[in-house]
Amino acid sequence: MPSVVEDQPALQDALKLLHNASRTPAKQRTVKVSSVVDVICRHAFEHGLEADSxxxxxxxVCVKTNLDQTTVTTLVKNLYPAQRLPADVVVTIVGALGQGKGKPSSSTQDSLVKWLAICHEILQDPNVLTRLYGVLFSMLDMISIRTSLCHLLSLITRRKHVKPFRIQQILELSRGLANEPALQGLLRVFKDYYPDIILGSASLSRKSFAPLPDAEWRTRIATIQNASTAVDDTLQDRHNGFKVLRKGPKRAEASAIPDVHTYHATEASVTLEGIDNVESFVEKIDRIEPPGQMISFLTDPLLQKYVELRPSPITTTRIDLWLATCLEELFETERLGTGDPQYLRDIFAGLLKYAQCTKELHPIAASFLRSYLPIWNGQENVDAILSLLTYVPVGSFQAAYLNFLQPVEQALASRGPSAYEAILNLYTGLLQQWASSAKSQSAGRKPVDVTVFEELTEHVSTLSMSLLLSIPVGHCPSLISSIICFNEILASISEPHIVPITLPPTHLIYLLALHASTTTLSRTCGIIASYKRAFDAHPTPVKNYYPAAVTDSLNWCLRDMYYMLWISRGLEAVEEKTKGLYCDPTLRSALSQYLRGIDRDYSIGSAGNLSNNPWLASLSASAWRAMEDAEIEREGYDRSTIRYHPGPVSQKSLDVHRKNGGVDVDWDGPNGYKVFVMKWMAERGLAGTRDLMFTTVKDLKGKV
Structure with a gap:
């Protein structure tokens, strides 16, 4: 596909041809206009149109030309801006509306207004349409564009636009036109700002409000603008949360949580609806009147900022009263089985947005969940409920488990492995939130009881070992990944004197290390390495902070993995040094005899090293081939005469290979085979074994 730069001359040529054709009668043209339009539309669809184009x-298209209506309509429908829409383009379009000798056709004007309604979210200057509001409003008497114009005005109307004379004009138009749907929709928007408007009995229809932008169009615009270097934010984040969130009239009516509206305000009032950017919010925050229903702060980012920056007892009381009443009624309907699923879904979504914004669970929401979870069926709103529970305040684990976590486990237990994966992800999120909360505690507040992390780890470890011993080998890889994720977070969150280093049981580590997966082995090694780094960075002496049992446990893990992967002494138990991965000495002896019976060079000790480990052998062989080829290339050996190593690689086989005319490669050392294999695997996403050995082996420390 040619680049934008390569296509640009073709586009410019096409635009020149199109301008010439627009001034030439159809019968006198020498160029086929449809072909020119195809070039322009194709470029617009693939790359978007730069500001000049x-x-x-x-x-x-904003003037009357010799181009036919089909051509003009096609051009308007394919106006895909590559960047935000410049203000002068908007002014040009608005200037083309209305009656006049040089104006475009009414059909073209309607298409342009519809295009403005679609593009109003990607304006370079969001206030340009606001400044042109009076001009647009004055054109409501034009039948040909009235519906599209009402839709556009509904989208850009703010309190300052709602004037008595405009209300009167719309009411007169509405009565004279038998309650036209689009006018009724605009009146509804006006009524949101001026509740005293008395509407007729006319019902609303789908034509009353602006239709949602075509999904394909929005996707294409997002793709084009995200690819453009001139665009540094997405459409959704254009106001960075400094503009009132509007769900749209239809969705607002159906939602359990209302949009932000300030009632009984005057023209001199300063309201949240009138805020468009951070500068305006900062300038007017002391004069902003609170909206009619404060509960909108659950979902509206601007109101959340207002409540956070201007707290008051009245605001808090209003929110608490609404939440308490709403959630009490919600619990009763759910208990009786008469609840509205959509209403419940909206409430949970709102509570979750609040928790994500404040990083805490609202106390009233916590009380509601405490009552609701025992009657929850474990099927509805699973994601929202589990996400909410990650914000349970840090305190006593037993209290949190009895009130929140145990009911969830009981509700989800019957759903199989996928449910336990969700439960483990819940505990991972809870661990992250509790650690973050403990680290952010101010000096004057009571420090977090560190035993909460130990109790949480103990519970999750027991659950994890039960699952590992229950599921068949090779099944549920995502569940295994969830277990590892929890332990990866656990190994990395410690902070001296605040969040303790909490180790999972060695049985769990060994079960993961022996699991039938290369990725699992690597990640498990990475976990052990993280614990080693945490203790290395901890204030000394460590024995003053942790009992010997904790450091002994880690040292067993370090030595056992070192024995297995590095020095070919796998499963060897040495008193007070290693546990041999809890392999019974009798079993190890029997396995060793069996292997030596097959081949005297075989041994159980070397069965788990880098070259022979079932989950690493193929990777080690590939790494050796790469190392051997690099050595041949570096030394300039003749590939047709050089002797290649047949594999698997061992210290003895490398010595023999060197004597028999093969490449000269060491087994140990910073440039040796083992180090190369670990680095080779790390480059391919398996960095755990490298990290472990480079934090354990004395000669390799600090050389990652």
Whole structure:
């Protein structure tokens, strides 16, 4: 596919041809206009239109020309801006509306208004349409564009636009036009800002409000603009949370949580609806009048900032009263089985947005969950409920387990492995939140009881070992990954004097290390390495902070993995040094005899090293081939005569290979085979074994 730069000359040529054709009668043209339009539309769809190209096309369609209506309509429908829409383009379009000798056709004007309604979210200057509000409103008497114009006005109307004379004009138009749907929709928007408006009995229809932008169009615009270097944020984040969130009239009516609206305000009032950017919010925050229903703060980012930055007892009381009443009624309906699933879904979504914003669970929401979870069926709103529970305040684990976590486990237990995966992810999120909360505690507040981390780890470890011993080998890899994720977080969150280093049981580590997966082995080694680094960075002496049982446990893990992977003494138990991965000495002896019976060079000790480990052998062989080829290339050996190592690689086989005319490679050392294999695997996403050995082997420390 040619680049934008390569296509640009073709686009410019096409635009020149189109301008010439627009001034030439159809019968006198020497160029087929449809072919020219195809070139322009194809470029617009694939790459978007730069500001100058967009400006050229808009200026062309905004005047009366010799181009036929089909051509003009096609051009308007394919106006895909590559960046935000410049203000002068908007002014040009608005200037083309209305009656006049040089104005475009009514059909073109309607298409342009619809295009503005779709593009109003990607304006370079969000206030340009606000400044042109009076001009647009004055054109409501034009039948041909009235519906589209009402839709556009509904989207850009703010309190300052709602004037008595405009209300009167819309009411007169509405009565004279038998309650036209689009006018009724605009009146509804006006009524949100001026509740005293008395509406007729006319019902609303789908034509009353602006239709949602075509999904394909929005996707294409997002793709084009995300690929453009001139765009540094997405459409959704354009206001960075400094503008009132609007769900749209239809969705707002159906939602359990209302949109932000400030009632009984005057023209001099300062309201949240009138805020468009951070500068305006900061300038007017002391004069902003609170909205009618404070509960909107659950979902509205601007109101959340207002409540956080201007706290008051009245605001808190209003929110608490609404939440308490709402959640009490919700619990009763759910207990009786008469609840509305959509209403419940909206409430949970709102509570979750609040928790994500404040990083805490609202006390009233916590009380509701404490009552609701015992009657929960474990099927509805699973993601929202589990996400909410990650914000349970840090305190006593037993209290949190009895009140929140145990009911969830009981509700989900019957759903199989996927449910336990969700439970483990819940505990992982809870661990992260509790650690973050403990680290952010101010000096004047009571420190977090560190035993909460030990109790949480003990519970999750027991659950994890039960699952590992229950599921068949090779099944549920995502569940195994969830177990490892929890332990990866656990190994990395410690902070001296605040969050303790908490080790899982060695049985769990060994079960993971022996699991039938290369990735699992690597990640498990990475966990052990993280614990080693945590203790290395801890204030000394460590024995003053942790009992010997804790450090002994880690040392057993370090030596056992070192024995297995590095020095070919796998499963060897040495008193007070290693546990041999809890392999019974009698079993190890029997396995060793069996292997030597097959081949005298075989041994159980070397069965788990880098070259022979079932989960690493194929990777080690590939790494050796890469190392051997690099050595041949570096030394300039003749590939047709050099002797290649047949594998598997061992210290003895390398010595023999060197004597028989093969490459000269060491077994140990910073440039040896073992180090190369670990680095080779790390480059391919398996860095755990490298990290473990480079933090354990004395000669390799600090050389990662």
């Amino acid at each position: 967009l400006r050229d096309i808009v200026q062309l």
